[in-house]
Structure formats: structure tokens, C-alpha cells
Amino acid sequence: MPFNLLVFASVAYVVMLFCVAFLAERRAARGAVKWLRSPLVYTLSLSVYCTAWTFYGAVGYAARSGLEYMTIYLGPTVVFVGWWWVLRKLVRIGRQYRVTSIADLISSRFGKSNLLGVIVTLMCVTASTPYIALQLQSVTLSFGVFASATADGWAKPDGNVTSLWVTIGLAIFTILFGTRNLDANEQHTGIVTAIAVEAVVKLVALIAVGIFVIWGLASGPADILARIDASPMAEWHMKPSRWTGLIFLSAAAVICLPRMFQVLVVENSDERHLATASWAFPLYVMLMSLFVIPIAVVGLELMPEGSNPDLFVLTLPLSQGQGGLAMLAFLGGFSSATSMVIVASIALATMVSNHIAMPLWLSLRPAKPVAGDVRRLMLLSRRLSILAILGLGFAYYQSSGGAEALASIGLISFVGVAQILPAMLGGVFWRGATRTGAIWGLCLGFAIWAYTLFLPSFGADGVLSEQILAQGPLGLGWLRPQALFGVAGMDPLIHALFWSIALNAFTFCVGSLLTFPGPVERFQGAAFVNVFEVDSGNAHGWASHGRAEAEDLLVMAQRILGDEEALAFFEAEARAQGRAGYLPDPTSGFIDLLERRLAGSVGAATAHAMISQIAGRAIVSVEDLMAVANEAAQIKEYSSKLEEQREEMTRTARQLRDANDKLTTLSVQKDAFLSQISHELRTPMTSIRAFSEILTEGDLPGELVTKYGHVIHDETKRLTRLLDDLLDLSVLESGTVQLNLDLSNLRGMIDRAMAAACHTRPEREFIIHRDLPTEEIFLRTDSDRLTQVFINLISNARKYCDATNPELRIAVRQKGGRVTVDFIDNGSGIPKDKQALIFEKFARLTDQTKAGGAGLGLAICREVMANLGGTISYLPGQWGGAFRVTVPLRLEVAQK
Amino acid sequence: MGEVMNKPLYVAPQSYRQRRLRDAARLLPILAVFLIILPMLWGEAGSDLRSSGQDAIYLFVVWLCVIIAAAVLARRLTPGDTPADEDKG
Structure with a gap:
């Protein structure tokens, strides 16, 4: 196949991608994003996990180590099938708090700490740069395959030139579609759509090659099984440590890789898409790995001895004269490489610009947080970051040179980013996780990774001298990079994974247990861990009496969000507060909302820092x-x-x-x-x-x-x-009456009363019933007053008793400290409705002349009894008029 | 948490099913890990050599079953709701 046709095909393919991305962006701008943001596109965009390393490398891996290549796909399968555990929460947190990258997630979870953001960013850049280099290498190698196969005079192109052109093309594409919008939450519709198209291309390419191998070269699945048994791959070494270790590693990587986090969390437009991806993505990776073994087996059988199994996907169809199929396979590999590089560089550029460039700029010009055009500066910093990251990858590729040195970099890179896992899971599920713990764990894990895996990967005398590799630093054998603490029997990769993750997690936990989190940290921790609980967004750190001026905030927001958008946001908020115009009250709720909005553009830590400068409080202190x-x-x-x-x-x-x-x-x-x-x-x-x-x-x-x-x-x-x-x-009523207390016999008092009362209507004959022995009671009271009451009662009986043979019964009873004296006659008594009135002044039931009094008698009696500490009441139900007088046996003066 | 105490101890059959589905969704990855790790225990003692063909068929069958189970669960689960009280029956 002519080489220029290949170049033409690649260029045409890239132009097609440009068009797809461009059209998608245009449609998105018109609001028609329904199809572009479907679960299918989301699932396909997740395929950035399958890079050129897995596209080409899986076959080589299978040819060398049997089924072990499957671990790279089985780990993500477990994670996605178990989406209800981790992914669901990550996506919810990412959407709720407008997380822009994995560094932003860690930094905002641990109190919007920019130091953590910087650490995670550096780790990701370090781990990803070789990986980007690997993609450049694979594209260059695949170009080389075609060039070497031609016999029409095209010399094998210079690998450096090819990779340089690829890098430049990718940089243009990424900058064009990756930095159109500043707000990461506005999402890169164009890029995601292009990635989805690339996902289809690589799947179709691999399946096409697989089908060609199974039904074209072999005669169906049964034949393939027979050929497997006959091939050198018939048996493989199942090493439990590598099997479990690699499954764990790929599971960790699929959530920790910056590019995976980008498409999984940041670019997610609807949480429900995750439900579809939970089975569709495992299906995708299963299909990607289904034909790997047939291709490897047939390739080993048909290809000449010593040919590179990593390139069987390309060389096998090419050797069988299937140029078109080989071209498709080439485009599949090209897709894998470009999609990975594009997404990874966007993710890393966001991190670098938000956590390193912006804070640096803010600290250099602290006095002018609202002056200067932040928006353009942000975009510029992102573009420069993209260029820097791609340049770094290119430089790494150039310096490493050899193909062998890069072959294992994929897994090494995985172990590097897996160091974020403890801090991430701890931060999302454990409220007790602290910033200090996370910093310790990350740094230690990263250091162990570098020491035991990354640096030795440059080969003996690469970075670490052979002497250190063999005998440890300063001859300390237990510190040998590949046999730490005397663990020498392990596979170097698993050894590094084991020690780095174990010590990382241990340090993280111990650090968290020993330290005390700051207030913002505790707020953020609660908000992240309880993200599913309603109204967890209350945990804002802005004191209600912040000194922020709405106008300053508006000026700053305009710099970051753009004039129109900032004004629209402020106006909407002002309206929500019930105010006219564009300036809402800078309440804590509003500032919190604004901060979240800005965090979508510049990251939580930077947004917090910028608002702090205006609001006048850098951090919310415990005080x-x-x-x-x-x-x-x-x-x-x-x-x-x-x-x-x-x-x-x-x-x-x-x-x-x-x-x-x-x-x-x-x-x-x-x-x-x-x-x-x-x-x-x-x-x-x-x-x-x-x-x-x-x-x-x-x-x-x-x-x-x-x-x-x-x-x-x-x-x-x-x-x-x-x-x-x-x-x-x-x-009596005023209570100022002078009482003459003495001890006197009740019977004597009644006798006197009887004698005095007989002057009233002396013509009437009364039969008096008395029980004299019961009357023998000595009372300490005012005897004259009490006698007056008795006289009144007896006279009343004499006056009003209407019986023909009137009788009066006087009954005395002692009960407790009180004595009751009842005066009961046999008259008709007092009607029930008048009973309440008789003790009132001037109350007279009958004609006044007949009574011959002013009607004050009973009123006086009542007052006298009140003064004597007793009562007088009408006693109903006695078949006649009846009054009961109650007096205390001994009247204490205090009782008056 | 105090608020859990105030909620009813038992839920309606529909919510009950939804909760058990969530439990199933949580258990599925554990089952998947178990089935994927199982081949480590196969083969003769002392030898780590395995038959590629057999293992491949087993792993792909397990893989496919897990994907189907996940698809069934995903279709019936509703991720939108906020399950604050998931650990109740």
C-alpha cells in the first residue's frame, strides 16, 4: 500500500473528526444536544480507557502471557458492574459540586486545599506523560509497519518526524475543541462526540480483524479452539498474585486515571447514563478482548518467527494481502491513540491551569483579583498547558527512544495514578479522612511508586544505578527498590503495587486519625460523604457578615464567566432575592452559589481563593x-x-x-x-x-x-x-375588724343566741331540737361575733319558717380541726335559684315590710364568718331551710 | 442517625423490591470478583499451568452473564432517587 495513501487516509480521518466535533458543537450551541448527550455516546466516550496500548498491545500481551491480558478489562468490568458502590457517588459529587478534575475532587474534599491539588496534578502529569509518549510511539510504529511493507520506493519515514506531526495535529485539535469553553461543566460536546465516533472505529476495526481471522484464516470458532490447543499458547501461567493484583490495579485505574475521570464524571450530563454504562461499557471491553486470543494464536502460527506480536492486528491482514482491512486496523489504532491523548491532555491541562497556573498568578498579583481579563488568561493558560503536556509527552518519547522501554509503561502508569485511590475513596466514604492524612498517603505512595517501579523502569543505570538496584542504597539490602523490606519473591510490578498502596493507605488512615481537620475540611467532608442526603449543600463556609460587595463580585464573575453570563446569573439571583436590578445582596447563600459556579471554571480551590480576596476572609477560622x-x-x-x-x-x-x-x-x-x-x-x-x-x-x-x-x-x-x-x-369587708379572741363554750353561745332571738316574733312557738352533749365544745374564737351569726340565723328561722308547727334543729359536729353547726328548720326553705343570692347585700326574698330588715343580715354573717376563718353556706336537700356554719376549733390570728 | 428512628420500620412492597434490587446491585460485583478469581484455584497442585482454551471460554461466559445481570439490574434500578435509608428492610 502506498505510504501517501496511508497519510491521506489519516488526514482524511482527522478531518472527518474535525467535522464531527464541529457539527456537534454547533448543534450543542443550538441546544440540540439530546442525541449528542445520550447514554450511548456517554458509554462510547468511556472507551478512552482502551488506548493504543490496549488496542495493539493486548494481542502481544496475550501472545506472551496468555489470558493475563484480560485482567486489564476485568477490573473495569467489576467497577462498572458495581456502579452502585462508587461510581454513582463520584458522579453525583462531581455534578453537585461542579468538579473539574480528579485533582479538584481531592482538593475540594479536603478543605479546598490547593496543596493537595498541586500534589495530585503533579502525580497525574508524571504518570501520564510516559503514557502519552506510548501513544505517540504506537502511532509512529504503525506508520512504520506500512512504510516497511511497501516496495514502491517509500523509505521508512523518520519516526521523530511522524510523531512530531502527530503531536502538532493533536495539539491543534485539542486546543480547538478542548478550550472553546472555559467552564468545564459546560462540557466538551464536540470532543466527546468525536471520541464516541473513534470508539466505534476502533471496535469495528478490531472486530473486523477478528472476524477475518476466525472465518477468513481459520474455519470458525471450533477450529480456533483447536489451533489454541496446538499453539504455544495452549497453556498459560496463572499467577494468582498477578491475576488479582492486575484486576485490582485496572479497577483502581479506571476511576483514578485523569482521562477516565474526565469522561466518567466531568463530562457526564445525566446520572442515568451511568446505569446504561454499567453494563454497556463492560460489554464494550468484552468485545474488545474477545478476538485478542484468535488474532494472537493465528498470528503466532502464520507470521514469521520473531515478528512483533504487538503489531499482529496490523501485520496479519497486511501479510494476507488485505490492505483495506489493515487500513481499518490502522485507523482503529490511530483512533485509540488520538482519543486518549486528546482527553488526557484536556484533563491534565485543566488540572495544571486550575491548580498550578492560576494560584501562581493569583499569588503574584494578589492586589488585583478583579482587574485584568481572567477569562482570557484562563483560556491562555489552558492552551499553554495542553501544549506543555503534549510537548512533555513528545520529549519523553524522544528521550526514551527505544520501543522496549515504553512497552511496560502502561501498567507502570496505572500504578502511579492508583496512588490517588485511598485518598479518593477515603474522602468520599469516610468523614474522618483529613487533609494531612491525604497528603502523607499520597506523597508516600507516590515516592514508593517512583522508587520501586518508575525509576527502575528506565533500566539499570538509567536513573538508579545498578548498584542501588542490586544492593540497595548505601548497601542497605532491605531497601532494594525491587525487594523492599526483604520481599524479594514478588513480581516487580505487583511488589511495587503492594507496597505503595499498602503504605499509602496505612499512612492515610494513621494521618487522618492523628490530625484534626479544619472547619472547611469538615464542612466539605460532610458534604461529600453525605452527598445523597437532601440539602447537604448547607455546608458553606461563608460567614453571614462577609464584607463582599456585590459589585466587586460581579466584576470578578464577569472576568471568569463572561459579561453576559455573569450578568444573567446575578440578575437571576437578584430576582430570587426579590430585588430589582443586577446586584443581589451578598448573602452567604449567594456567595456560596457563586463560588460553586466559579468552581466549574477555575476549580474549587481557586474559586475559593478568589472570592476570599473580595469577601475579605481567606479562610473561615474556627473562631x-x-x-x-x-x-x-x-x-x-x-x-x-x-x-x-x-x-x-x-x-x-x-x-x-x-x-x-x-x-x-x-x-x-x-x-x-x-x-x-x-x-x-x-x-x-x-x-x-x-x-x-x-x-x-x-x-x-x-x-x-x-x-x-x-x-x-x-x-x-x-x-x-x-x-x-x-x-x-x-x-368587716375591709378586714380591719378587731376580733376579741377568747375560749368559750359553744353551748353557751347557742343558749345566748336562743335567748336573744326569741324577741323576734315572740308570738311563734318553736320546737327546738338540740343535742346538748355534742355542744360541749370549747372554741377559741370571737364568741360575740359568732353568737351574732347564730342570732341572725335563728331569727331568720323564726321570721321566715312558714310551717304551721315550726321546728328548729341545731346539730353540732366536730370534724378534724373544724366544727360545723347546722340550723335546720321545717319550712319550705329557699328556692334553688335564689340560694346563690341570699348572702348578697339587700337580698330579700319576700316582701320588705314583712322582713322588717334591710336585708344585710346574711351578708354580715358571711363577712363575720370570713373574719373568723370559717364559712357559712346554705345546706340544700334538708326538707327545709338549712344553714351550715363552719368554724375552726382554734382560730389562729394568722388565719385572719 | 436520629432521623432514621422516626421513620417507619417496614416499607411498602414496591420500595422493598427497589431496596432489594439495590442490594443485588451491590452484591453483583462481589459475585463477579469471586467468579473471576475462581480459576486461581483450578489446576493441579504445585503447577500454575492452565489450559488457555478452557479458561478463556469460562471467563468469557462468566463475563457475559455478569453483563446480562448488570443490564437487567440497571434497567430496573432508578439512580435518580435519594436513598437516605438504604439499610432498612
Whole structure:
């Protein structure tokens, strides 16, 4: 096949990719991303895992080590099938916190620490550079295969020239489509689509070669099985350590490789795509590995002795005269190489620019965080980073030169990035993981990797001298790079993997246990670990009294997001806060949101640092948090105080209302009392006035004068009695009455009362029932007052008992410290509805004249009893009028 | 966590199935690892030589079964919901 046709095909292929990417970007710009962002495209984009190393190398690997090549695909299968464990959480975190790279994930999980970002970035760059070199080498080698096979005078092209042109082409492509947008979360639709197309090309190419081998060269699967048994590959060495170790390694790599993280997490547009990828990606890699053994077996059989099995995919069809198929295979390998280089350089450039270039610039020009065009600067720094990374890969390829030195670099690179695994998983699942622990673990793991695997890979006397390799540094045998701590029996790769991961994880855990995380770290830790719990986004570190000015923030956001977008964001936020215009209040919630938005462009650590410069607080200190907490506690306390006060107010208001009601009632009562008393006073006064007028006219017979004089005298006595009663009542009511306490016999008091009361309606014969022995009780009380009550009650009975043969029963009972005296007559008693009234002033049930009193008697009785520490009440249900008087046996003065 | 205490101890059959599906999704990789590692125990004692053809057929069959199982689970699982209380039955 003519070499220029090959070059033409490659160029045409690249142009096609350009077109695909360009059209995809255009469609995305018009919003028609539905098909471009389907689960299928997502799954296919994950195929950047299958690089040229796996495309070509798997066959060579199978030819050399049998089925061991499958481990490289089985590890990712386990991880994807187990997506519910890790991937789901990673993708959720990546989307929720707008993670831009794996370095950004680690750095923002551990308190937005830029140091960690730098460490992870450096590790990734170190581990990936040889890998990029490997891709350049494979493309150059595949070119070489075609060149050497031609007989038309085309000399084998200079490998350096080829690789240089490939590098330049890739750089242009990556910069063109990888740095159009600044916001990593806007995602590279064009590139992802192009990668998906490349994924199809490499799968189709490998399957085509496989089908050609199985059905073209052999005669079906059964024949292939027979040929396997007949080939040198019939038996293979199953080394358990390598089998498990490599499965673990590839499983770790598939989530830790920067390019895998880029397509898996950063470019993910919908979490549900992961569910499809969970089975579709394993299916893809299974198909990629299905035809590896047939190709290897048939290649070993048909190809001349000593030909490179790494290139069987190309050389086998070529040797059989299948130029077109070989061309397809070449394009498959070319696709594998280019897609890996493009995605890896974008991922690494994002890291370098966000974690190294930007912080450096910020620290060089700390006074001008809002001045200068950050946006253009960011894009420039990313483009330069892409160039630098590709240049580094090219330089590495140039310096390493030989093919053999690069052959094993794939797995070495895997072990390098696998060092991120402990910090990543620990950070995502363990809240106790701290920044210090992560730094220790990463550094130690990385150092062990470099010492035991990376540096020795340059060969004896490459970087480490042969003497160190054989006897250890300074002759310390237990520090030999490939037999650390005396573990000499292990395969060097597994040895390095074992020691680096084990010590890395151990140091990470111990470091985390021993150190105390900072406040931002704890916030971030909780937010990441509990990402599935609702409203975990509260964990922001901006104190509510930040000094950020909305305008400054806007100016800065414009520099990073672009004028239109920043304005739209600010306007939307202002509207959400209920404000007109473009400037929302710089509340902590808003600043937090803005920070997340900016983190999508420049990474969490840089975004935090930039906002800090404006908001005026570089980090949230424990003191700040304490202050916030105190403030919250104070507010809480204050609100509970308010609550208390409110309750007290309610209580007071109720009391006031009650008091007002009472006053109103009293006022009514007072009015009623005044009108009553005027009435009571007017009646005798009227008769006195009338009779005295008659008397002053003279000319009256003597007996009339005497009679009228008597009437006047009686009325005056009545008035006097009324006034006495009123006076008595007022004294009693005010509680200022003077009590004469002495010890006296109850029976004597009742006797006196009986004697005094018999002047009332003396014409009535009463039968009195008394139980004299029970009355023999000595009371310490004011006997005159008590007797007054008794007299009143007995007189009332005499007055109002309407029975024809009136009877009065006086029953005395002692109960505890109290004595009750019941006065029960056999009259009709008091109607139930009047019972409540009888103790009120001027309450008279019957006609006034009949009673002949002012109606103050029972009211006075009640007041007297109250003063004596007892009670008087009407006793219902006794078939007659009945009153019960209760007095204490001994009245203590305090009881008054 | 305190909030878990306030939730009902048992869930409706539909949620129950969804939870068991999640359990299955978690167990599948463990089963896959077991089946993939199993060939290490094969062969005669003291020798690490294996038949390539047999092992390849076994591994590819296991691989395919795991993929099918994952596809069935993925189709029925809904990743969008937020399972805060996954460890209940």
C-alpha cells in the first residue's frame, strides 16, 4: 500500500473528526444536544480507557502471557458492574459540586486545599506523560509497519518526524475543541462526540480483524479452539498474585486515571447514563478482548518467527494481502491513540491551569483579583498547558527512544495514578479522612511508586544505578527498590503495587486519625460523604457578615464567566432575592452559589481563593465558626426569651382583662348598692319628714302627737340600725375588724343566741331540737361575733319558717380541726335559684315590710364568718331551710 | 442517625423490591470478583499451568452473564432517587 495513501487516509480521518466535533458543537450551541448527550455516546466516550496500548498491545500481551491480558478489562468490568458502590457517588459529587478534575475532587474534599491539588496534578502529569509518549510511539510504529511493507520506493519515514506531526495535529485539535469553553461543566460536546465516533472505529476495526481471522484464516470458532490447543499458547501461567493484583490495579485505574475521570464524571450530563454504562461499557471491553486470543494464536502460527506480536492486528491482514482491512486496523489504532491523548491532555491541562497556573498568578498579583481579563488568561493558560503536556509527552518519547522501554509503561502508569485511590475513596466514604492524612498517603505512595517501579523502569543505570538496584542504597539490602523490606519473591510490578498502596493507605488512615481537620475540611467532608442526603449543600463556609460587595463580585464573575453570563446569573439571583436590578445582596447563600459556579471554571480551590480576596476572609477560622455558632445560640436564646415575654404579656393581658371585668362588675354592684341604700334610707326618711311636718303644723291631739312621735322614733331606730349594719359590714369587708379572741363554750353561745332571738316574733312557738352533749365544745374564737351569726340565723328561722308547727334543729359536729353547726328548720326553705343570692347585700326574698330588715343580715354573717376563718353556706336537700356554719376549733390570728 | 428512628420500620412492597434490587446491585460485583478469581484455584497442585482454551471460554461466559445481570439490574434500578435509608428492610 502506498505510504501517501496511508497519510491521506489519516488526514482524511482527522478531518472527518474535525467535522464531527464541529457539527456537534454547533448543534450543542443550538441546544440540540439530546442525541449528542445520550447514554450511548456517554458509554462510547468511556472507551478512552482502551488506548493504543490496549488496542495493539493486548494481542502481544496475550501472545506472551496468555489470558493475563484480560485482567486489564476485568477490573473495569467489576467497577462498572458495581456502579452502585462508587461510581454513582463520584458522579453525583462531581455534578453537585461542579468538579473539574480528579485533582479538584481531592482538593475540594479536603478543605479546598490547593496543596493537595498541586500534589495530585503533579502525580497525574508524571504518570501520564510516559503514557502519552506510548501513544505517540504506537502511532509512529504503525506508520512504520506500512512504510516497511511497501516496495514502491517509500523509505521508512523518520519516526521523530511522524510523531512530531502527530503531536502538532493533536495539539491543534485539542486546543480547538478542548478550550472553546472555559467552564468545564459546560462540557466538551464536540470532543466527546468525536471520541464516541473513534470508539466505534476502533471496535469495528478490531472486530473486523477478528472476524477475518476466525472465518477468513481459520474455519470458525471450533477450529480456533483447536489451533489454541496446538499453539504455544495452549497453556498459560496463572499467577494468582498477578491475576488479582492486575484486576485490582485496572479497577483502581479506571476511576483514578485523569482521562477516565474526565469522561466518567466531568463530562457526564445525566446520572442515568451511568446505569446504561454499567453494563454497556463492560460489554464494550468484552468485545474488545474477545478476538485478542484468535488474532494472537493465528498470528503466532502464520507470521514469521520473531515478528512483533504487538503489531499482529496490523501485520496479519497486511501479510494476507488485505490492505483495506489493515487500513481499518490502522485507523482503529490511530483512533485509540488520538482519543486518549486528546482527553488526557484536556484533563491534565485543566488540572495544571486550575491548580498550578492560576494560584501562581493569583499569588503574584494578589492586589488585583478583579482587574485584568481572567477569562482570557484562563483560556491562555489552558492552551499553554495542553501544549506543555503534549510537548512533555513528545520529549519523553524522544528521550526514551527505544520501543522496549515504553512497552511496560502502561501498567507502570496505572500504578502511579492508583496512588490517588485511598485518598479518593477515603474522602468520599469516610468523614474522618483529613487533609494531612491525604497528603502523607499520597506523597508516600507516590515516592514508593517512583522508587520501586518508575525509576527502575528506565533500566539499570538509567536513573538508579545498578548498584542501588542490586544492593540497595548505601548497601542497605532491605531497601532494594525491587525487594523492599526483604520481599524479594514478588513480581516487580505487583511488589511495587503492594507496597505503595499498602503504605499509602496505612499512612492515610494513621494521618487522618492523628490530625484534626479544619472547619472547611469538615464542612466539605460532610458534604461529600453525605452527598445523597437532601440539602447537604448547607455546608458553606461563608460567614453571614462577609464584607463582599456585590459589585466587586460581579466584576470578578464577569472576568471568569463572561459579561453576559455573569450578568444573567446575578440578575437571576437578584430576582430570587426579590430585588430589582443586577446586584443581589451578598448573602452567604449567594456567595456560596457563586463560588460553586466559579468552581466549574477555575476549580474549587481557586474559586475559593478568589472570592476570599473580595469577601475579605481567606479562610473561615474556627473562631469565626464559633462566633457564628454563638450568634445562633444567642438568637435562639433571644427568641426563647421573646417567647417567654410574649407568654407573660398574654398572662398579664388576661389578668388585666379579668381585673377590668371585676371592676366593671364592682362598678355595677356599687351603683346597685348606692341605689339600694338610697332607697333604704329614703323610706324611713320619707315617713320621718312627713310625720315631723304634721307635728310642726301643731293643732294635733295629744295621742296623735305621741303616736307620730313613736313612728318617728321607730323610723329613726331603723335608720340607726341600718347605718350600724352598713358600718359593721364595711368594717368587716375591709378586714380591719378587731376580733376579741377568747375560749368559750359553744353551748353557751347557742343558749345566748336562743335567748336573744326569741324577741323576734315572740308570738311563734318553736320546737327546738338540740343535742346538748355534742355542744360541749370549747372554741377559741370571737364568741360575740359568732353568737351574732347564730342570732341572725335563728331569727331568720323564726321570721321566715312558714310551717304551721315550726321546728328548729341545731346539730353540732366536730370534724378534724373544724366544727360545723347546722340550723335546720321545717319550712319550705329557699328556692334553688335564689340560694346563690341570699348572702348578697339587700337580698330579700319576700316582701320588705314583712322582713322588717334591710336585708344585710346574711351578708354580715358571711363577712363575720370570713373574719373568723370559717364559712357559712346554705345546706340544700334538708326538707327545709338549712344553714351550715363552719368554724375552726382554734382560730389562729394568722388565719385572719 | 436520629432521623432514621422516626421513620417507619417496614416499607411498602414496591420500595422493598427497589431496596432489594439495590442490594443485588451491590452484591453483583462481589459475585463477579469471586467468579473471576475462581480459576486461581483450578489446576493441579504445585503447577500454575492452565489450559488457555478452557479458561478463556469460562471467563468469557462468566463475563457475559455478569453483563446480562448488570443490564437487567440497571434497567430496573432508578439512580435518580435519594436513598437516605438504604439499610432498612
